[in-house]
Amino acid sequence: MARESPVEIPNLHELLIQEVVDYAIYMLSPTGEVISWNTGAERIKGYSEAEILGAHFSLFYTDEDRIAGIPARALKTATESGRLAAEGWRLRRDGSRFWAVVVLAAIYKDGEVVGFAKITRDMTEQHAAQVAALESERRFRLLIESVTDYAICMLDPAGYVTNWNAGAERITLYRSADIVGCHFSDFYTDEDRQLGLPALALLAARTDGRYATEGWRVRRDGSRFWANVLLDPIQDSGVLVGFAKITRDLTERREAQLQLEASRQQLFQAQKMEAVGQLTGGLAHDFNNVLTGIIGSLTLIESRIAAGRYDGLSRYIAAAQGAAGRAAGLTHRLLAFARRQTLDAKVTAINDLILNMGELVQQTVGSRVTLSTDLTPNLWAVRCDSNQLESAILNLCLNARDAMPSGGSIVIRTINQRIADRAARDLRLADGDYIAVSVTDTGTGMAPEVIARAFDPFFTTKPIGQGTGLGLSMIHGFAEQSGGRARIASEPGQGATVTLYLPRHSGEAPDETLPEPEFEASYESRRGSTILVVDDEEAIRMLVVEVLSDFGYVCLESWDSDHAIETLRAHPEVRLMITDVGLPGDMNGRQVAEAARTFLPDLKVLFVTGYADSAVIGETFGDGTRILGKPFSLDVLINQVNDLCA
Known part of the structure; x- marks a missing residue:
């Protein structure tokens, strides 16, 4: 077949070719003997020009390629087609192999092949990297396909499945042949599809770079499982080419969580019923007492008036009012526990308040208890409800008295205290200045398990009818509403100290207590309003x-x-x-x-x-x-x- 030569090597280019070192460029005779050799050929193949001229180019091929007749087929293909491009292993002079990218071009003169131009490039490093990448990809694919605990699949940009691993088949029951080409929304429940959640998942992954969620998914047999899902977009040069989707079946964990939640609800209900039982045992007893006093007093008043006897009515009225006041005190304790009582906060001088109530406290705790105070001079001011604080201190002293059935001593202390860093974290307080008001007794003390529950509503160690279990919870509620905390320090047989931490007030001096206006004051300016x-x-x-x-x-x-x-x-x-x-x-x-x-x-x-x-x-x-x-x-x-x- 006669054709013009597509390649010509003018003599003017010989010097240039000799200077090329990255390519082996040489000429072959029509039968394949080397007739020219450049510097690049010597560097790549290791043969000098004197050694290689006249040798057949098959010398560069491996034994297996020569046995297979590849050199001869290369010359034939180049002769018939005018050009051959190939890749393969070639040999250097020292017997080592390199990966060659080869171009073999026929040279024609008057329609006849007069030789061949051969260009060879050493691509060993690039080939090794490519092989390594392919091997890595192969191993990764085998690894992914062998994973059975996770459903791993690939989606195209529209969400259609393009491949499927063994874990996906185990979890969803779909075989690769069944699911490849289907949309991943097939795994969603009907209600989730109606809400458009699959489309939202793709949008979120594309926008945020990753989408993570949990929810119910559907297997091939229609059963549901609780899935933990990761959806990652895959990009090539900034262009979205698909998504990687990893799904884990967490149905057992979900069922355990639901069972735990149900158990918690049952425990909460049991605790609530226990609290109600304690409330009816202690609080109802106290309310029945005060109601008996009120009803009895009113009945006597009614009968005396009906009989025209008015002597002694004031005594029955006072009894009814006193009983009503005790009932009001019980409701205030309930509201304090619930942190819902209305506080009348005023700047209060705590030392003065304690000294003023000293006689009342001593009379209340009785003669077998010695009461003393240890008050810090120049105590900082506090803004709080002074009535509630007074009630809290009185309650603590009553608790202390009850812990000392054979008598003992009570000390009421005040101190200025800076609380910060670890101490503030332990007390769950903000860093700052506080006034600590404590009541210490020499009583029986408390065990750790009692301290842990002491502020719980309705919890009491006293027999039914002797306490409602609201005293300490009321104190705790008052302290928290005032911006502070209440804490207990005690050991069995070593007495107890209950401390109220109240935040310092840095504003005006303590308010003066103004007397309430007398009932008999003039109301002329208001009459008729x-x-x-x-x-x-x-x-x-x-x-x-x-x-x-x-x-x-x-x-x-x-x-x-x-x-x-x-x-x-x-x-x-x-x-x-x-x-x-x-x-x-x-x-x-x-x-x-x-x-x-x-x-x-x-x-x-x-x-x-x-x-x-x-x-x-x-x-x-x-x-x-x-x-x-x-x-x-x-x-x-x-x-x-x-x-x-x-």
Whole structure:
């Protein structure tokens, strides 16, 4: 077959070819003998020009290639096609092998082959790297395919499965032949597909670089399993080419979690029922006592009045009031435990408070107990509810007395204390200045398991009927509401110390205690003021209206929020609204006050409630708002009303 030669090597290029060292460039005769040799050929193959000229080029081939006749086929292919490109192992002079990339071109003259130009490049390093990469890929593929604990599959950019490992087959029950080409959303539940979760998963992985989730997935047989899923995007030169998806079956762990949660709920219910039992055992006993006192006193008053006998009524009235006060104390303890009592926080001089209550405490604990104080001079001021603090100290002293049935000593101490770093973390307090108020006794002490539960509501070591288990929980609640903490230090037989940590107040000096205005003060400036009383308890409305009317106020009544708004719109002369926080109707007391002030901006408000905190009332009403906790004495009510209507 006659054709023109596609390759010509002019003599002008010989010097250039000789200078090339990265390529072996040489000429062959028509039968394959070497007739020229450049510097690159000598460097790559190791033969000098004198050694190799006249030798057959098959000398560079391996024995197996020569036996297979590859050199002869190379010349034949180049002759027939004009060119041959190939890769393979070749030999150097020292017998070592290298990976050669070869181009063999036929040279024609007058349509006849007069020789061959041969170019060889040593690609051993590149070939080794390629082989290593292929081997690594092969091993990785074998590793992935052999993993059975994880479902590992590849998705194309649209979410269709492109490959599938043994773990995926074991977990989902789909064989590779069944699932390749299907969309990965087949594993989702019907409800998740309706919500579009598969598409959201692909979007999240593409946007965030990874998507991790847990949820129910569906096997081939329709059964569900709890899956932990990782979805990673795969990119090539910044272009998304697919996703790698790894799924783990965590059904057993999920079922264990659900069982644990159910057990926790059962334990919580059991603890709640235990608390209710303790409450009915101790608290109900105390309430029955005070109710007996109230009912008995009122019955005697009624019978004396019916008989026209008025002597001694004041004694029965005092007994009923005292019993009612003890009942109020029990509800306050409950509210303190729940952290829901309304605190009347004022700047308090604690040392003065302790000294002023010393005689009361001594009388309460009895003569067999020695009471002493160790008070730090120049004690920092505290902003707290002084009545609650007084009640807390008294309760601690009573507990101390009960821990010393044969007598002993109680010491009330105060100290300024800086608490920071580890000490603050141990006490769960912010770094800062605190006043520590402690009550120490020489009693029986507490075991660690008792200390661990001492602040729990209704927990008590006393016999039924001798304690409600609310005293320490009330103290703990008061301390936390005041921004502090309560802590117990004790050992069996070594007495106990209960310490209240209260944050230092760095503002103004302690407030002076001002006497309440006398009942007999002049009310002329307020006489005739209109007041709206809002409460769903008819008895409470009746009492409030009666006492306010006696002091010259004009009273209107409402029993729910809707009627209250109607009344306020119909009577713009209302100066003060007294309202419970919890009301029937569409609004609570706070919302009624807010709505009313949109059309009566100067309306004063007195919230009267048995269950309130500042979060319910809020801090948005300004000076024209007060809070009065139930139960309350009528003289306190009158003083609050007089002050608001002044």
